[in-house]
Amino acid sequence: MFQGRRERNLMIIRQAKVNDWKGIARVHVDCVRSSYKNILPPDTLDKFTYNTREQRWKKDLPSSTTGGTMTYVVEDGNGTIVGFSLAGTMRDARLRIKYTGEIYGVYVHPDVQGKGYGRKLFECAIQHLTSVHFSTIALWTFKDLQSGAFFKHLDGEQVYEKSTTIGGEKLEEIAYGWDNLKPFSVLTEDLN
Template structure:
């Protein structure tokens, strides 16, 4: 398994992971109509437009590749949410592992790569948003994240909670410390 910086050529693979991960993670949470726009083609076009920004200006996107196939990806950079920015200047924008590759350590490796990037940008603390009932919440807790904020979010006409996890010391992720 190789972890490397993403490039524009990775848009189709990232799109596939993104769609399959979201459907697997939220299929039992969101109403079916939410996934109508979650097609490989739609996400690939979005990634082709956004990927140049997702690898510049302090933001970085990494992919985990297995035999030429994108198995997972993660993004990190400066915190976007003003409510968190005072304390958490860095943000893990998302960690997405294809369902076929979950439970193999890719999420941890990608999170470590993102933490290294955040530290290189001077960020000592970081946060990550997840939508309530995300089945991967225990992973973020195992990685040392603590719930630090909750905010309402509307998706598909329904109200949910957006939960922010915070890491007080990004360096712990870099040192590969055993967490929890």
């Protein structure tokens, strides 16, 4: 468990437990509704509810906390889950040629963004991926999300673009990759 102080806020990052599904679902829904509101079609956002996400996370979380896939959560000083990251084996065949690990997502509740939680969750995901011997990683994000600036700030290199259709609308996605994870290894030593 990592504990650190950031701008007078207590931050506790830990591996998710199977009973964290409700807190993760709340963060997931609030992030998607806030960040994706001008990207995803309204019908798609309307289907992204607390109830549907809670059911999905309750079902999927047990397999996302063991083996090659790992979910981390960050709690605020009150023990409330305010963010999570999820990482594992690269799923995309195009990227798998060069990148072995994938960060499936880094989500920080809109009310607490900008406090360092996202960076620490990213570092935890990398620590996990390197612990299971992945030496390169990549992730996907929508082109118009501000998360692209975040990943560039973390030295992610734009390595691929693709179009995808969601709810009948064509959207552009960008993959960011990291060939060198060593700069993050020093930052994550406290997590072992």
